[in-house]
Amino acid sequence: MSITGCDNIKSYYECGPCILRQVKEVIDLSCNDEKLKFELMHNCMVHMAENFNQDSQPNKLATEVNQYIKEKTNCEDAYLKQKEMSNEIALSIMAKVRDILKNDDSLETHVKLSIVGNILDFGVYDVNTDFKTLINDNLNRTLSINDIEEFEKALEYHTELLYLADNAGEIVFDKLLMEKIKDYGVNVTVAVKDSPIVNDACMKEAIDAGLGEIAEIVSVGSDSGGIVEEMFSDDFRKVFDESDFIISKGMANYEGLTEMNLENKDVFSLLCSKCNPISKSLSVDVGSFVLKKL
Incomplete structure (x- = not known):
């Protein structure tokens, strides 16, 4: 259901680099292992490539990559x-x-x-x-x-x-x-x-x-x-x-x-x-x- 008086907030092209900027920051705050950092970024980019489209829900997509990083780094509270x-x-x-x-x-x-x-x-x-x-x-x-x-x-x-x-x-x-x-x-x-x-x-x-x-x-x-x-x-x-x-x-x-x-x-x-x-x-x-x- 689209909320009256505003667009349904689907993904704009700017949402992609915004989520990936946050991904980099969360990775840097979560671990120091360069090999693991590369693996995390690669897999987050794959997930984005497979799921980022004009019908994707930006905050849900951002949640999914954050949850993945937390799981793989065992860093419960990066911020x-x-x-x-x-x-x-x-x-x-x-x-x-x-x-x-x-x-x-x-x-x-x-x-x-x-x-x-x-x-x-x-x-x-x-x-x-x-x-x-x-x-x-x-x-x-x-x-x-x-x-x-x-x-x-x-x-x-x-x-x-x-x-x-x-x-x-x-x-x-x-x-x-x-x-x-x-x-x-x-x-x-x-x-x-x-x-x-x-x-x-x-x-x-x-x-x-x-x-x-x-x-x-x-x-x-x-x-x-x-x-x-x-x-x-x-x-x-x-x-x-x-x-x-x-x-x-x-x-x-x-x-x-x-x-x-x-x-x-x-x-x-x-x-x-x-x-x-x-x-x-x-x-x-x-x-x-x-x-x-x-």
């Missing part, structure tokens, strides 16, 4: 240091963020600050990116797509929310939005990854960020990059099917949701559009902040 750094960056900016909220405590400001956190993304940027500068430069960005009225109506109507988390570090910003959502009398359930993939938030990162203080934390049941429906655990399938109000953070979750039937669900995507394919699908410029009802 552990980067995740720790992401949390440090997020926390170092919190004083400035709270000053912004002192001046404007609106729902829209909380949404924008949550999206600022989506910049912390090693799936798009490399490990040498100056994230602190990037975030500081975007603290006052406006929303290019702004469905805030529909979002507030949903908050006033529903009492339960499923929040699809994205990255470590980012969830520190998400916590502020969840606190604001609680003011509407909405109970929040946060979904994180079952085990590490790139710098996505898992249970440990969610607990460390204090999300357990304001929300129930559940696992999607896999180490998928974003939402990959066929990788849901039975438990999470039940949670997702019973959720009629959903917040989706980030591009990979957005990609995955475009493959799903969202009929009778209020779903809102919050993201910073960091690549051409996502920007094309939303008809926005790269770097745009988006709050979109799907």
